[in-house]
Amino acid sequence: MKKPRIKDKIKSMLPIERLLRSNTKENLWLYILSLLKKREIYGWEIPKLIAKEFEFEPGRITPYRVLYRLEKDGFVKSRIKERKRFYQITKKGEEELEKAKKFYQKILGWLK
Numbered sequence: 001m002k003k004p005r006i007k008d009k010i011k012s013m014l015p016i017e018r019l020l021r022s023n024t025k026e027n028l029w030l031y032i033l034s035l036l037k038k039r040e041i042y043g044w045e046i047p048k049l050i051a052k053e054f055e056f057e058p059g060r061i062t063p064y065r066v067l068y069r070l071e072k073d074g075f076v077k078s079r080i081k082e083r084k085r086f087y088q089i090t091k092k093g094e095e096e097l098e099k100a101k102k103f104y105q106k107i108l109g110w111l112k
Contacts, residue, residue: 024056028066029075031058033097036076036089043067043078043085 013021024031031054035041041049043064051057067087070076075093078085089097 020056024054025058025062028058028062029070030097030100032063032066032070033075033089033093033100036087037094037097040086040088043087046087 028050031050032046035046035049035053046063046067047058047060050063067076067078070093071078071087075090075096076087077090078087080086
């Protein structure tokens with residue numbers, strides 16, 4: 001029997017399931033920047049903090065891929081401390097997070 005493709009799984013999702021997925025796992029950068037706005041964080045802590053504070057579990061590798069991209073694009077920076085990589089948000093990251101918050105507020109206004 002053929003294994004269902006991801007594309008087929010997404011098609012069979014309910015609208016609320018698609019909304020939740022697109023606003024959580026598919027936009028993980030929002031949650032990472034939000035956590036980093038509060039404090040500097042050790043990379044391995046991020047998936048646990050996302051699960052605790054935002055009530056969804058990202059994939060095992062995805063947060064690190066997102067962190068790498070955020071750092072490459074200048075939204076976060078990292079440093080090694082006690083042989084661990086810690087991340088912090090940059091000014092550019094704070095500005096991007098604020099743009100995202102305004103966008104979501106705009107959407108909520110449309111839905112009233």
